Amino acid sequence: MARLAGQRFLVTGASGQVGGELLHTLAPFGEVISPSRAEMDLASADSVRAFVRSARPDWIVSAGAYTAVDKAESESELAYAINRDAVEVIGLEAKAIGASVLHFSTDYVFNGEGTVPWVEEDATGPLGTYGASKLAGEQALLGSGAASLIFRTSWVYGSTGKNFLRTILKLAAERSELRIVDDQHGAPTWSRSLAQVAAHAIAECGNGREAAAPFKGIYHVAGGGETTWAGFAREAIAMIQELEPDATMAKVTGIPSSEYPTPAARPGNSRLNCQKLSRTFGWKTAAWPESLKLVIAETRLPTPID
Ligand SMILES: NC(=O)C1=CN([C@@H]2O[C@H](COP(=O)(O)OP(=O)(O)OC[C@H]3O[C@@H](n4cnc5c(N)ncnc54)[C@H](OP(=O)(O)O)[C@@H]3O)[C@@H](O)[C@H]2O)C=CC1
Numbered sequence: 001m002a003r004l005a006g007q008r009f010l011v012t013g014a015s016g017q018v019g020g021e022l023l024h025t026l027a028p029f030g031e032v033i034s035p036s037r038a039e040m041d042l043a044s045a046d047s048v049r050a051f052v053r054s055a056r057p058d059w060i061v062s063a064g065a066y067t068a069v070d071k072a073e074s075e076s077e078l079a080y081a082i083n084r085d086a087v088e089v090i091g092l093e094a095k096a097i098g099a100s101v102l103h104f105s106t107d108y109v110f111n112g113e114g115t116v117p118w119v120e121e122d123a124t125g126p127l128g129t130y131g132a133s134k135l136a137g138e139q140a141l142l143g144s145g146a147a148s149l150i151f152r153t154s155w156v157y158g159s160t161g162k163n164f165l166r167t168i169l170k171l172a173a174e175r176s177e178l179r180i181v182d183d184q185h186g187a188p189t190w191s192r193s194l195a196q197v198a199a200h201a202i203a204e205c206g207n208g209r210e211a212a213a214p215f216k217g218i219y220h221v222a223g224g225g226e227t228t229w230a231g232f233a234r235e236a237i238a239m240i241q242e243l244e245p246d247a248t249m250a251k252v253t254g255i256p257s258s259e260y261p262t263p264a265a266r267p268g269n270s271r272l273n274c275q276k277l278s279r280t281f282g283w284k285t286a287a288w289p290e291s292l293k294l295v296i297a298e299t300r301l302p303t304p305i306d
Pocket residue numbers: 012013014015016017018019036037040041042043062063064065066067082104105106107134152153154155156157161162
């Protein structure tokens with residue numbers, strides 16, 4: 001691994017799942033600047049531009065996003081402002097100062113057809129506004145000419161923040177049955193794994209202006225293996241029951257997506273082929289149940305006494 005030190009990182013979305021983990025994984029490599037929403041509002045291009053100009057980072061790690069998939073259908077303007085326009089400004093400002101960008105995108109850029117894991121070159125076809133706005137962000141960033149890496153990931157979860165796992169564990173403790181879609185296939189991805197591979201890739205790029213330039217492009221990054229949302233929920237509940245045999249938890253009934261109508265359609269095939277990442281950066285993400293086990297253990301830790 002290249003020796004990386006003394007870098008200035010601007011991390012957006014630091015109060016989110018991935019951004020929060022990035023604060024830890026980037027810290028060994030330099031200074032991490034993580035503006036609050038009041039200091040840098042991603043919905044305002046002027047605010048983003050001004051903050052990047054004052055911070056003058058070596059890297060912008062772009063984990064901030066509009067992530068409310070269903071709400072995006074009725075808030076399309078805001079979704080595009082954050083997921084496309086802010087990303088374009090980040091790219092243009094990075095280009096102007098020779099900074100590199102690491103940005104996160106989503107499996108929801110695909111139309112979900114077929115069963116074969118998507119590769120980076122596959123045609124996109126988002127089914128909803130969130131996916132479309134994220135795709136527009138990818139295109140804007142690549143078009144800005146900035147030295148940029150785009151990590152497309154899927155089904156991000158962790159022991160904190162807003163995610164499917166935490167929703168399901170809460171519901172499973174309250175109800176006797178959970179009806180969960182069993183025809184959307186993909187891989188859950190631990191927020192911490194993403195932050196680790198992001199730091200690793202950044203270190204591989206090394207120091208200097210436009211350090212990411214030789215690696216510019218899109219990379220798929222997801223937990224190893226595959227499941228469905230129902231499979232993910234079942235495994236999580238089984239792991240809790242193994243730790244706590246007396247816990248009463250809901251039984252999971254798999255249902256077709258047609259029985260769980262939502263404002264935004266989700267892809268049936270969200271599988272991401274992550275071989276380009278492993279070829280380029282020598283990184284293989286752990287199998288999703290292995291990460292889930294660590295996260296479940298973390299969610300069950302006793303609350304510290306303060
Ligand atoms: N979550 C998932 O399942 C997946 C996520 N991704 C992508 O990964 C990246 C990280 O996602 P994740 O960490 O889960 O997202 P979260 O929803 O956990 O966090 C989003 C972050 O963006 C910030 N943000 C939203 N709007 C604004 C705004 N107007 N100004 C400033 N900050 C804002 C939030 O701040 P605040 O706390 O103030 O709201 C929060 O810090 C995103 O690009 C997302 O599209 C890709 C695939 C799956």
